[in-house]
Amino acid sequence: MSDNSAIEWTDATWNPTRGCDKVSAGCKNCYAETFSERWRGIKGHPFEQGFDLRLVPEALDKPLRWKKPRRIFVNSMSDLFHKDIPNEYIAAVFGVMAACPHHTFQVLTKRADRMAEWFEWIRYHYGDARMTPAEGCRWEAMQRIEHRRPDGSSLPGPTQALFGYDTRWPLPNVWLGVSAENQETTNERVPHLLRAPAAMRFVSAEPLLGRIDFANLRDDELGAKWNAFECGLNWTIVGGESGAGARPMDIAWARSIVGQCKAARVPVFVKQLGARPVGGLIPLPRLKSAKGGDPAEWPEDLRVREFPAKGKDR
DSSP states (O other): OBSSOOOTTOSEEEOSEEBOOOOSGGGTTOHHHHHHHTTTTOTTOTTTTTTOOEEOGGGTTHHHHOOSOOEEEETTTBOTTOTTSOHHHHHHHHHHHHTOTTSEEEEEESOHHHHHHHHHHHHHHHOSSSOOHHHHHHHHHHTTOOOBOTTSOBOSOOOTTTSOOOOOSSOTTEEEEEEOOSHHHHHHHHHHHHHSOOSEEEEEEOSOOSOOOTTSEEETTTTEEEOTTTTTOOEEEEEOOOSTTOOOEEHHHHHHHHHHHHHHTOOEEEEEOOSOEEOOSSOOOOOSSTTSOOGGGSOGGGOOBOOOHHHHHO
16 A cells, blocks of 8 residues: 555555456456565565455554545555455444545446445445444444554453544545446446445546447446436546557547546546557557556547545635
């Protein structure tokens, strides 16, 4: 995890789990897997087990120690809604986020169906008069965090005064997002996102591998069509693929998303053009940035890096 992330749309990363496995074409050249596997077998290294999925309960309280408000990308090296992460542990992660109302948490997943299932679970498990979902998440977090004083000595136990939390649900400081690389994965994942209770919903179209039309999503399961912007999509990130074996991103695909967002008055953040940008009305020069991450090298209409209003005001 990092308190000074190089990812342009966040400030810090927090990984209460590590590791993952592939679910779609967007995972083919996973940067997190490549990084993690370099350290497999190195005793004592955080990625001694490579990219195998595992819980990291000792990292749960990290955001509690950060006093300055930050945008925090949750699980940059994993997926919080992986099928093998217990519901209770996911709740503990949300409990920590509830205890840090000064931070903004950006939760991004490719497993939108599991995300929807988890929200149903927390609603039924803790959604009664005895305990709200936010309070249930706080309780799960308290079971897994050992609190210590600044001198290192143990506290007798977490208390409400120590562990302040937000009882509102959905949590106002949590942004939910899904990754989608083409129209097929957008159709599959975004409807789940739009049904999920969230203060802010976003899509990361990275790596962008095909054209996406957010105004004409098809939900094959329900036989319905969605206009994502009219149904609660609040922000979009666009990015081409980088690294070894990077696949091309057609500039027209990125330009289409920027245009759709502008027309819908939804903020859009163009992160990078990737290592192999192609197409466009004007041929692109060879980019000096290996990942196409320098806006000064882009066509002017793609130099857009907007955040939702709440992100600016935090």
